Amino acid sequence: PWLNAVLRLITAFAGVWGFSVLFNSPQRMCIVAGIIGAITDTLRLTMTDFGVAAEIAAFSGALLAGLLASAWRTIVRHGLAPQYLGYPRIGLTVPSIVIMVPGLYMYRAMFYLGQFHTLPALDWTFRAFMVIICLPIGLAVARVITDKSWRYDV
Structure with missing residues (x-):
């Protein structure tokens, strides 16, 4: 189990770092996003x-990504980390949750659709849709929890 967790941390870091590079982020920002993504995806x-539904796990991962990004901004704002490491929250959270998009579910949906098995195709499509919907909801809940002014912006 420990080796599995360490390998997941390493590969999740690499994946999130790669998505950050694709978004043309600075290297330091890619590293911070990679650390957040490694923790949340693991x-x-x-x-x-442990048998938790994929939707709940995705929501929890996105919620933790939002909370960690807000915590990072607070650490920088209070001077516990250098000011040049203060990055926008969205620049840290989006690469962290992109890796959680269920590609296998979408692949299975397309596979069954190509085989003309419509019920399994719809099942996998709906599962993928539910996971994809839970990701931004987790980020929004984290923002509501951590940003008092955001709740009242109209």
């Missing part, structure tokens, strides 16, 4: 290993 995968 949590999500561990939760699914």
